[in-house]
């Protein structure tokens with residue numbers, strides 16, 4: 001069974017003024033298998049963040065359903081949603097979303113603290129993860145004392161420490177320079193090689209070229225998709241760039 005099933009998802013926003021409606025997602029259907037690394041691309045306003053928020057159960061679809069490991073998100077009661085998210089999902093955002101008054105270590109451990117995990121277990125998970133993400137020397141620092149790339153690696157550690165079924169990343173390299181981006185993307189690739197399922201929204205063809213599949217969204221609909229196959233990053237990058245030009249031309253679906 002697929003890990004994630006997105007079935008006929010529709011989202012209509014009611015705008016505050018004038019009672020007008022805006023359809024941000026029309027009828028989006030796709031699946032993500034366990035262990036896949038999927039990038040979502042599309043022009044600004046095409047509905048990427050809306051889709052991510054619905055999959056994250058941070059927003060509700062107007063129609064359709066999202067099913068994670070056989071469980072419909074619609075069936076989860078509002079009061080259980082934050083525990084559901086904590087247990088199943090890891091989040092990485094463009095602007096890191098770290099707590100400034102918490103050390104790097106405490107930021108990473110926060111989801112485990114919220115889940116009442118015992119200290120010993122927390123420490124045993126932290127050590128190898130901090131090593132893997134190159135954060136060992138930074139654990140006692142605060143977010144304002146580290147670089148953007150280090151902040152994002154902290155956010156990745158926080159996302160991974162709960163061993164989530166799915167990592168959702170929204171423009172994870174959007175605020176980073178190319179060197180820090182490469183490091184973060186190499187770490188995503190490393191997580192993927194270790195079996196982690198990842199869905200990443202990005203504007204960057206370079207970032208998307210690290211994924212195993214890219215879904216292209218246009219005007220709230222799935223337009224096409226590309227599988228990496230045996231391509232290396234450069235070959236996949238070139239295909240992504242040419243597919244994006246088809247997308248902006250409104251050309252044919254190249255599937």
Ligand SMILES: Nc1ncnc2c1ncn2[C@@H]1O[C@H](COP(=O)(O)OP(=O)(O)OP(=O)(O)O)[C@@H](O)[C@H]1O
Nearest residue numbers: 013014015022024043044045046047048049050051
């Ligand atoms: N709360 C809202 N109320 C009304 N319209 C909204 C709301 N949120 C988003 N939209 C509209 O829905 C569409 C999709 O927005 P969304 O943020 O999902 O796009 P996006 O592809 O993530 O864009 P970007 O790449 O610029 O972040 C846009 O036209 C946006 O203006």
